[in-house]
Amino acid sequence: MTWVITGGAGYIGSHVVRAMRESGRTVVVLDDLSSGHREFVEPGVALVEGSIVDPxxxxxxxxxxxxxxxxxxxxxxxxxxxxxxxVQRPIHTFEQNVTGTAVLLEGMLEAGCKNMVFSSSAACFGTPDVDLVTEATPTNPESPYGQSKLFGEWLLRDLEVSDGLRHTSLRYFNVVGSGYPDLYDTSPHNLFPKVLAAVGAGETPIVFGTDYATPDGSCVRDYVHVQDIALAHVAAAARLETGQPLERVYNLGSGDGVSVLQIMDAVARVTGRPFTPEVRERRPGDPARIVASGELARRDLDWTMRHDLDDMVASAWSAWTASRA
Structure with missing residues (x-):
């Protein structure tokens, strides 16, 4: 069994690659290394360096x-x-996420391949006005990124009708932690790497807003461990291989969420480096709470939160410190 994994040298993608290999499958990675890392791809795994935009x-x-x-x-x-x-680079975003997906799908159909697991995003929802997001929650993306992911989902559905494509889209929320000591989140925009970098440098992490209508006043989000995300991909691929039914979309959510201040407390506790975060004004557009149900994914993809918050922090900190050793 052989699968192509695009973006397989990235943070999430490299975890998916290893989980697929551990399941006994062969993988080929396609990555332009714009945000991925060659060293994240294990020896023995075929890596094609290039862009999905290039047919x-x-x-x-x-x-x-x-x-x-x-x-x-x-x-x-x-x-x-x-x-x-x-928001500042909409053309680039649509080229990479919409045009690239179309080019990839065209190549798949030419090759006679009709199984796809698509990495989608909670950004498709925008700012939902419900306490618990489900797959039935209306989509209302508020950024070119969210729009591009929703367009990708629509394209898959169109090809299901026109060409018999079998597919599912997994909507992630906030992916954190590490499943392997040599894989870690290198994004300059995500909360965990920003907080860990600040703690590691002896600086004070920042919290934007503590006056929201939440239990401790800080924003509440869905944080899920990257290894749990990776295993959901393996389960989705397995169902596609065997022709089992799949929903078009699954939310990989926790059902309860974690606040930013809870994360700060966990980081201080797990790292053994106590601190009091600096509190700043709210950022425009930050909703108080976004939490999703993972019930459909639990039913079909054996989705479960196998790691608690301390596990997420401890694994992220261990991989982050190892990367700087």
Whole structure:
């Protein structure tokens, strides 16, 4: 069984690669290394360096996978993932996330491959006005990034009708932690790496707003461990391989959420470096709470929160400090 994993040299993608290999599958990685890292790809894993926007590269990658015993499907994680930056770079965002997905899908159909697991995002929802987001919650993306992910989902549904594509989209919320000591989040925009970098440098982490209508006044979000996310991809791929039914979309959510101040407390406790975070004014557009139900994914993908908050912090801190050793 061979799968192509786009974006497989990135933080989430590299975890998916290893989880797929541990399940006994062969993988081929396609990554342009714009945010991924060559060292995140294990020795022995085929890595094609290039962009999903390039049809020649896409055909080369799919051909390489087919030559390893047949192409079973594609797990598509590659893309431009910075929601805030996408507001300043909408054309680039749509080129990478919409055009790139279209080029990839065209290559798949040419190769006779009709199984895809798509990395989508909670950004499709925008700022929902419900306490618990479900797959039935209306989508209302508020950034080019969120729009591009929703367009990707729509394209998959259109190809289901026109070409018999079998697919599912996994909507992530806030992915944190590490499943392996040599893999870690390198995003300059995500909360965990920013907080860990501040603590590691002896600086004070920042909390934006403690006057929200939440139990401790700070924003509440869904934080899920990256290894749990990776295992959901394996389960989705397995169902596609065997022809089992799948929903078009699954939320990979915790059902309860964690506040920013709870994260700060956990970081101080787990790292053994106590601090009092600096509190600043709210940032425009930050909703008080976004938490999702993972019930559908639990039913079909064996989705469960196998790691608690301390596990998330401890694994992230261990990988972060190892990367600087």
């Amino acid at each position: 020649v590269v896409v055909r080369k990658t799919l051909g390489a996978a087919a030559g390893l015993g047949g192409l079973d499907g594609v797990i598509h994680l590659a893309g431009f993932k910075y929601a805030g930056v996408s």
